[in-house]
Amino acid sequence: MEGEIRLFGKLLTTAQAAADALGVDLGRIAKSVLMFAGGEPVLVVAAGDRRVDRRKVRDRLNRGKVTLAGPEEVLAVTGFVAGGVAPVGALHPVTVLLDESLRRFPDIWAGGGVPEALLRIRVDDLPRATGGVFADVVQDPAPA
Structure with missing residues (x-):
């Protein structure tokens, strides 16, 4: 797999900040969101x-209620602080779901493990790199 990590002199804790720093479409910035489905990460x-x-x-995993993890839970499960979560290298095993709409791009930029770093990875490499599967797990975009 090919990839690139780029360090910046500022915090890039939002997808918009990362897109602005790189000069790319907001969609090319992947956010890694930790949740619990039926208590499982x-x-x-x-x-x-x-x-x-x-x-x-919830419907995809059929595990029960889905809740958003808090900052302390993010750190405990992934080993990364919120705002710098990488899609790869979580401290503990997690189920990974990859948003189908990422396939619009040949590669994406994601958290690089710290809020000042971004990781570029080919979208086709995401399942192998993360152990995840592509799934429809986002809200439908608003009509233009």
Whole structure:
């Protein structure tokens, strides 16, 4: 697999900040969102211009209620601070769901493990790199 880590002199804790720093479309920034489905950790890797749909995550996994992890839980499960979560290398095993809309791009930029770093990875490499599967787990985009 090919990839690139780029360090910046500022915090890039939002997808918009990362897109602005790189000069790319917001959709090319992947946000890694930790949730719990029925108490089990799930990392949803979603395009920056989309919102995760908890109902779709719940229906896909059929594990029960889906809740968003707090900052302390993010650190404990992934080993990364919120705002710098990488889609790869979680401290503990997690189920990974990859937003289907990421396939619009040949590669994406995601958290690089710290809020000042971004990781570029080919979208086709995401399943192998993360152990995840592509799924429809985001809200439908608003009509233009």
